[in-house]
Every structure is written in structure tokens, then in C-alpha cells.
């Protein structure tokens with residue numbers, strides 16, 4: 216689902232210089248709209264930023280399955296349960312596709328998974344917030360997936376072939392996620408008084424993480440310009456956020472569900488959405504590990520790894536005999 | 543819930559977490575799967591249609607490559623058969639020779655649509671009609 220617009224980077228990293236002739240050829244190819252394939256020459260920084268971007272996207276898919284996965288057993292009704300199982304399975308599949316795409320750039324899947332499990336890698340902030348009620352699942356499926364689609368559709372027009380192909384496949388599946396989320400959202404919004412109250416409460420809690428989803432305002436993103444020149448990033452954080460608000464705020468408001476921000480409005484002159492201070496300090500706190508669920512999400516992920524370890528070992532060493540643990 | 547092992551207090555919304563007595567797991571790095579290779583996956587929607595390349599999987603052997611390919615690429619669309627081929631077995635012409643495929647830009651002579659006959663037949667018939675009028 217979810218490649219947030221924000222790509223965490225390490226400011227101390229030293230970038231070795233690229234061959235200027237090859238760089239010019241590479242940039243000309245991108246300007247012509249050609250895709251870059253794994254066997255092509257590419258600048259050091261292009262490769263490094265793409266690995267980071269695709270890897271964080273993959274981790275976000277894996278971690279994104281956790282808040283919703285916890286609701287599978289409690290999904291109201293058989294059809295919603297089936298849909299939620301299918302969606303969660305898709306998200307894990309998205310991670311697999313993305314890990315494969317990142318591997319073509321030279322980082323092994325085991326290294327990526329290890330960096331996630333050790334807490335070194337980042338993933339989208341939204342999954343470090345709790346899903347307290349069924350309405351949270353509706354909000355995630357509708358609005359978070361919608362935000363992810365805005366991001367993924369933009370990135371699918373980027374310059375790196377394997378990432379674009381993975382995203383095309385992913386976007387095709389996301390349309391179902393969005394629709395089933397919208398369906399659950401509308402069911403609550405048009406339901407009883409307490410269903411509506413539950414939905415409003417969830418929207419109130421998710422509003423800020425959703426504004427954060429696309430990353431900090433453009434003037435705060437350092438690498439944006441070069442990444443956009445190389446078509447690693449296809450739209451600025453603010454542009455994607457604006458596009459999302461444009462499409463989805465009216466869909467929420469028409470159901471008489473509100474957002475907890477009196478300053479949220481579209482400027483009729485500029486066509487840009489304005490919103491109150493979303494507290495970017497909180498955004499940085501959560502991305503650096505101090506969100507409401509960071510520790511739990513990582514612990515659940517490690518537990519999943521521990522529980523599946525015996526089967527991985529069996530696959531790695533088919534001659535060895537492995538005892539299946541009971542728990 | 544207080545974790546038996548780590549002593550950490552989890553205020554989880556997740557019933558699975560609540561049920562587990564010991565929840566905290568130490569970090570064990572995954573082993574590098576050195577023997578694994580990449581397989582290209584070809585998907586056939588229905589019997590009789592082409593197998594179409596859809597992506598790749600990483601697996602220790604063809605049998606598991608098929609299992610992974612089924613999970614990854616045959617979850618949604620109809621599928622009647624899958625092929626997996628070790629990527630190393632695919633021979634590539636290479637983009638450095640890309641220009642060898644470019645030939646004359648106008649290739650209508652090798653397209654069915656490059657042969658327009660109806661107007662000739664019509665004008666012939668028209669001419670015949672005038673002939674007989676006379």
C-alpha cells in the first residue's frame with residue numbers, strides 16, 4: 216500500500232563523484248523518458264536513494280499489514296472478513312514485489328529484512344498508530360490506501376524500470392483495497408448514531424497521521440530537486456498531499472463526517488489546500504522510533520520471524536531435520 | 543499485558559498480542575540464502591493462450607519457485623499454468639545493440655492496413671457504370 220512521501224536519509228553519507236560523461240548520458244536518457252534497467256550504468260546516488268525508497272516502501276507494506284491484520288478475527292461479517300484477509304495478503308505480496316525490485320539494485324533481501332528487524336530501517340509513520348476500533352480499519356482502508364495510491368501512481372511513472380513494473384501491478388490491486396475501505400467507511404457513515412460516532416472518532420485520530428503521510432513540507436525536504444530531476448521522486452510532498460485532499464476531503468464531508476481542523480479549507484484563488492499546524496515535531500518523533508506503536512510493531516514483526524524461522528531453516532538446509540515447535 | 547520474558551508492559555489493541563504470554567523476541571538476523579537464485583515467472587491465463595512474463599521470484603529450487611510464483615502472481619487473475627525459468631538461462635540481446643532493431647521508419651508495406659483496395663474497386667465500378675450508360 217504505502218510508500219510515504221518521506222524518505223529518511225542519513226545526512227553524513229559521503230557521495231563519491233560520478234563519471235561526468237556517463238552521468239550526462241544517463242540524464243539525457245531520463246529526459247527522453249526512457250526507463251533505466253538494472254544492467255544500465257547509474258549514478259551512485261541514484262542507486263542509493265532508490266534502494267532506500269523501495270526498501271522503505273516494502274517495509275511499509277509489511278508493517279502496514281499489522282494494524283489491519285489484528286482486526287481479521289473481529290471483522291464484522293463474513294464478506295468483510297474475506298475482503299480484509301485478501302487485502303492483508305495483497306499488502307504482504309506488495310512487499311515481496313518491492314523487495315525483488317530493490318534486490319535488482321544490489322541489496323539482498325536478507326539484508327533488508329535484517330535492517331527492518333534490527334530497527335535500523337524506517338517505514339511509513341502511519342503504521343505506528345493503533346487501530347482501536349473497526350472504524351480505524353475503515354479509515355485505513357479508505358483514506359490511507361487512497362493516500363498510498365496517490366503516491367504509488369506518481370512513482371509508477373518514475374525512471375527505474377523494475378520499480379515501475381512492480382508499482383503497476385500494485386496499483387491494480389490497490390483499487391480493490393480502496394473500494395472495500397470506502398465500502399466499510401460508507402457503511403459506518405450511513406449507519407446508526409453510534410456507528411457514526413465511532414467513525415468520527417477514528418477520523419479525528421487519523422487526520423494528523425494522514426497529513427503527515429506525504430512527508431514534511433517541500434521547503435524542508437533536502438534532496439527533492441535532484442531526485443525529481445532523475446525521476447526517482449515524481450511529485451513533491453506538498454503536491455501529492457494537495458492532490459489527495461482535493462480528491463478525498465469532499466468524499467468525507469459529503470457523509471457529514473468532519474475533520475478536526477478548523478483551518479482546513481481550499482484556497483479558491485490558488486486551488487491549494489490549507490490546514491492548521493500538523494505538528495511536524497511529532498512526525499519526526501515517530502519516524503525516529505517514538506510513536507505510540509513503534510516498539511509493538513517491531514516486536515510483532517520479530518515474533519513472526521521467530522515463529523517462521525524453522526521453516527526458513529528447513530528450506531535453506533533440506534538435508535537437516537527440523538522439529539516443529541508447538542507454539 | 544506484561545511480557546514474561548522482557549518485563550515490558552504492552553498496552554496493545556491487538557488480541558493476538560494480548561493472548562501471548564511471551565511476546566518479546568530477540569533479533570536473530572536472517573541467514574543469507576546463498577544457494578538461492580532468481581527465476582523469471584511466466585503466467586498463462588487460460589489454456590491455449592501465451593505464457594506472459596510477469597516478474598521474478600527468488601527461490602532455492604524450481605519447486606519452491608513455483609510455490610512462490612503462485613502466491614505472488616496467481617493470487618488474483620485466472621491462471622491455468624505457470625512457468626519458472628532460472629534468470630541465468632535467459633539470453634539477452636543487450637541494450638547496447640538496441641539500434642540493430644531500427645530499420646526504415648515506414649513499414650506499412652508489411653502491415654495488412656498498408657494495402658487499401660476498396661477505393662480502387664469503387665472507382666473501377668464507377669467507371670464501368672459510366673461505360674454502360676453510354
Ligand SMILES: [Fe+2]
Nearest residue numbers: 216217306309
Ligand atoms: Fe499495498
Ligand SMILES: [Fe+2]
Nearest residue numbers: 216360389392
Ligand atoms: Fe493497499
